[in-house]
Amino acid sequence: MLHFSFMARFLLPRTTFYCVPVPAIFENSKSSFSSISFKTHSQNDSFSDTKQQITTLCSKGHIKKAFESFLCDIWTEPRLFSILIQSCIPTNSVSLGKQLHSLIFTSGCSSDKFISNHLLNFYSKFGELNNAVKLFDRMPRRNYMSCNIMIKAYLEMGNIENAKNLFDEMTERNVATWNAMVTGLVKFGLNEEALLLFSRMNVLGFVPDEYSFGSVLRGCAHLRALFVGEQVHAYVAKCGFEFNSVVGCSLAHMYMKAGSLCNGERIIKWMPNCNLVAWNTLMAGKAQNRCFEGVLDHYCMMKMAGYRPDKITFVSVISSCSELATLCQGKQIHAEVIKAGASSVVSVISSLVSMYSKCGSLQDSIKAFLECEERDVVLWSSMIAAYGFHGQCEKAIKLFNDMEKENLAGNEVTFLSLLYACSHCGLKDKGLDFFDMMVEKYGLKARLEHYTCVVDLLGRSGCLEEAETMIRSMPVSADAIIWKTLLSACKIHKNEEMARRVAEEVLRIDPQDPASYVLIAGIHASAKRWQNVSEVRRAMKDKMVKKEPGVSWVEVKNQVHQFHTGDKSHPKFVEINQYLEELTSEMKMQGYVPDISSVLHDMDNEEKEYNLTHHSEKLAIAFALMTIPKGEPIRVMKNLRVCSDCHVAIKYISEIKNLEIIVRDSSRFHHFKNGVCSCGDYW
Ligand code: ZN
Ligand code: ZN
Numbered sequence: 001m002l003h004f005s006f007m008a009r010f011l012l013p014r015t016t017f018y019c020v021p022v023p024a025i026f027e028n029s030k031s032s033f034s035s036i037s038f039k040t041h042s043q044n045d046s047f048s049d050t051k052q053q054i055t056t057l058c059s060k061g062h063i064k065k066a067f068e069s070f071l072c073d074i075w076t077e078p079r080l081f082s083i084l085i086q087s088c089i090p091t092n093s094v095s096l097g098k099q100l101h102s103l104i105f106t107s108g109c110s111s112d113k114f115i116s117n118h119l120l121n122f123y124s125k126f127g128e129l130n131n132a133v134k135l136f137d138r139m140p141r142r143n144y145m146s147c148n149i150m151i152k153a154y155l156e157m158g159n160i161e162n163a164k165n166l167f168d169e170m171t172e173r174n175v176a177t178w179n180a181m182v183t184g185l186v187k188f189g190l191n192e193e194a195l196l197l198f199s200r201m202n203v204l205g206f207v208p209d210e211y212s213f214g215s216v217l218r219g220c221a222h223l224r225a226l227f228v229g230e231q232v233h234a235y236v237a238k239c240g241f242e243f244n245s246v247v248g249c250s251l252a253h254m255y256m257k258a259g260s261l262c263n264g265e266r267i268i269k270w271m272p273n274c275n276l277v278a279w280n281t282l283m284a285g286k287a288q289n290r291c292f293e294g295v296l297d298h299y300c301m302m303k304m305a306g307y308r309p310d311k312i313t314f315v316s317v318i319s320s321c322s323e324l325a326t327l328c329q330g331k332q333i334h335a336e337v338i339k340a341g342a343s344s345v346v347s348v349i350s351s352l353v354s355m356y357s358k359c360g361s362l363q364d365s366i367k368a369f370l371e372c373e374e375r376d377v378v379l380w381s382s383m384i385a386a387y388g389f390h391g392q393c394e395k396a397i398k399l400f401n402d403m404e405k406e407n408l409a410g411n412e413v414t415f416l417s418l419l420y421a422c423s424h425c426g427l428k429d430k431g432l433d434f435f436d437m438m439v440e441k442y443g444l445k446a447r448l449e450h451y452t453c454v455v456d457l458l459g460r461s462g463c464l465e466e467a468e469t470m471i472r473s474m475p476v477s478a479d480a481i482i483w484k485t486l487l488s489a490c491k492i493h494k495n496e497e498m499a500r501r502v503a504e505e506v507l508r509i510d511p512q513d514p515a516s517y518v519l520i521a522g523i524h525a526s527a528k529r530w531q532n533v534s535e536v537r538r539a540m541k542d543k544m545v546k547k548e549p550g551v552s553w554v555e556v557k558n559q560v561h562q563f564h565t566g567d568k569s570h571p572k573f574v575e576i577n578q579y580l581e582e583l584t585s586e587m588k589m590q591g592y593v594p595d596i597s598s599v600l601h602d603m604d605n606e607e608k609e610y611n612l613t614h615h616s617e618k619l620a621i622a623f624a625l626m627t628i629p630k631g632e633p634i635r636v637m638k639n640l641r642v643c644s645d646c647h648v649a650i651k652y653i654s655e656i657k658n659l660e661i662i663v664r665d666s667s668r669f670h671h672f673k674n675g676v677c678s679c680g681d682y683w
Contacts, residue, residue: 054080058087067096081109085118089125097122113141120146124153144172148180155184175206183215191219195228208239210246217250221257229254243272249281256285276307283316292320296329309336311345318348322355325637325664328558330355334368346374350382357386360635360662360669377403381414388421390669391678396421397430412444419453424668426682428461446474452482459489460682464498480510487519499523514540514547552616552638554624563619566611572623580613580622587652595645617646617663621653633660641665651675 057066066084081104088097101119109115116139123132132153139146147170154163167173167181178201185194198216201208208216213236220229233251241247248271256264268274268282279302286294299317302309309317314337321330334352342348349372356364365386372379380403387396400418403410410418415438422431435454438444451474458467467486471478483506490499499520506516517540524532540547550565563570570576584592596608612618617638624634642650642665654661655675663670671678 051080055083058083061087061091063087063091063093063096067100079115081115082118085115085122088122094126097126110138111140113139113143113146116141117143117145117149120149120153124149124156127156129153129157129159144170144174144177148174148177151177151180151184155180155187158188160184160188160190173206175201175209175212178206179209179211179215182212182219186215186219186222189222191223194219195223195225202235208235210241210244213239213241213247214250217247217254221250221254224258226255226258226260229258243270245271245273245275245278249277252278252281253285256281256288259289261285261289261291274305276310276313279307280310280312280316283313283320287316287320287323290323292323295320296324309340311342311348314340314342314345314348315351318351318355322351322358324560325359325553325635326555326560327356327359327361327635328555330359331364344372344374346372346376346379350379353379353382353386357382357389358664360664362386362390362392375408377408377411377414380408381411381417384414385417385420388417388424390671391424391680393421393425393427393430409442410438412438412447412450415442415444416449416453419450419457423453423457423460424679424682426461426680428457428463431457446476448476448479448482451476452485455482456485456489459486460492462493464489464493464495468498468502478505478509480506480513480516483509484513484515484519487516491519491523494526496523496527511543512545514545517545518547548640550616550638550640552620552636554620554634554636556624556627561620561623563616563623565616565619566614567616567619570619570623572626575626576619576622579626580618583622583625583653583656584613586656587649590652590656592649592652595648612645615643615646617642618649621650621661625653625657625659631659633662635662636664638663638665641667642670647677647681651677 054066057063063084066087081100084100085097088094088100097119104110104115104119116135120132120135120139123129123135132150136142136146136150147166151163151166154160154166163181163184167177170177178197182194182197182201185191185197195216198208198212198219201212213232216232217229220226220232229251232254236242236247236251248267252264252267254264255261255267264285265282268278271278279298283295283298283302286292286298295316299309299313302313314333317333318330318337321327321333330352337343337348337352349368352368353365356362356368365383369375369379369383369386380399384396384399384403387393387399396418400410400414403414415434418434419431422428422434431454435446435450438450439446451470455467455470458464458470464486467489471482471486483502487499487502487506490496490502503516503520506513510516517536521533521536524530524536539545552563554561554563561570567573584594594609594612596612617636620636621634624636628634642663647670650661650663650670650672652675653659654672658674661672663672668679
């Protein structure tokens, strides 16, 4: 008989109660290990019945029962250990698995590499890396399966170096080995290395499967490497995976992340088996490419095609509503969230909190936040950001203190929200304290976004030199945005010398950036250096740089009306124009003086004034005043920052019309009421 030898080795007398020793692997572990007793049994006339019985019990999840009946046959069929160990994973039976390990150890089966591999897998699945490593080190016979499991375990625990070393030591590998390593490298952001490994795998003759393609395409997407992605696409087609739904979605994601929306869309549309994942991929891609109307259109199409949205769908759709600032639509989707039973999903609530905040309804954000019982750090951060966006810095800070009281540690996003809130309220010292706290108390690494917030904080409060020193000495390399942040601070504090220097830095990184040209031109214009203004404009023309036109939106009776600066295309333009003229003269009687110094062109004052009056936000407000019932607040959204003249003008309008006007610009919210703005003229 096959297992006679090990029975003889242990010389177990029949019907002896035997206490299982704790294997050496647990000697130092804190896990409570209960010794178990069992009865040996050498009769196995009906062994195949027992095997069948155990397999059935395991498949139904009755792991304890299976274990009990197995104890009677333990010495006759050690291979059943594998079935039991495997069943411990889906049933979360950690302590039972450890008891099995003891039995395996005692029964002398630990030299069986199949059983050991199942044990390795068991430990790695439950995150017990130390036990997995000890077991692996003691395995007398390993195969590539053992190594594959260990590589995944190392990667799961974030130990990329050990995973790499083990991979390099392996003499025999299969596709799963390569997949594990490529996936791991992508997961840790080592995308270039992942691409190199993928190509090495192909050189060595391993044919990739859907998982290999999925991972390598994710790597291309992170790098936004369109050219490499296209090459992988060709290879996908060659290997016959073009219509595989997993690979198809990864391909579409890669194209859309790299900015090629139409290619991504085409792949999804050609997929023979369209599913919810494909719809979600498409909507997320559209949102990434700032095609927010497209997200909402596809959401309707998806529902018409009979698919039910899940939490991922909701997050894409809700964030599109917040970008478009369509409060009505956002509320409608909130109702659908409740109907779909997703109103307790924290990620969905977080996006609802930011949506309401960005649509100007801070009260609804607070309500959604308070209604959620299990708040995570993302939700807290969203609420802190919402307060910051509305200029309520004190409340943002109080919320952070509440969060600390609940023993929740803030992450990078939380601190970004706090820094943002401080910079928009001019709380320089408080903001700098938070920056230190993040690095010193929380041990978080400051990213470029954090530095940008601090530069904004310093710049706005006039510490221009300090801000410039920070950019030049920070450990991460500067991008155009951080320099632009300093550039606008130079404009506010009228430091021309630094502005010129900083503008050069911006244009060195991004020669096509229209905002920098406009800013430089603005600085020259306010000093009436028209010669320099026209030079800048010529440079823009030569480099084919187009200034982003000012656009404002206002929602009236469920319809969004769009206004471009100086645009005469609105069907009610004549009426709007007349209304604006009357309004302007009323404002002038109250003391309003148009700030013509901010106009970039060298033209006469009358022209300049006409130019100012027809800024997109003024057109939108005039139209709203003509159509929205009296007393209702007006909500206007603008793609760029509100200019200083419009800011003054809207203050007058709010006083004259005794009305609340809420303007969201590219940087924050302004609540105008009784002639003052919530930003305290600080934006
Ligand atoms: Zn304006
Ligand atoms: Zn304001």
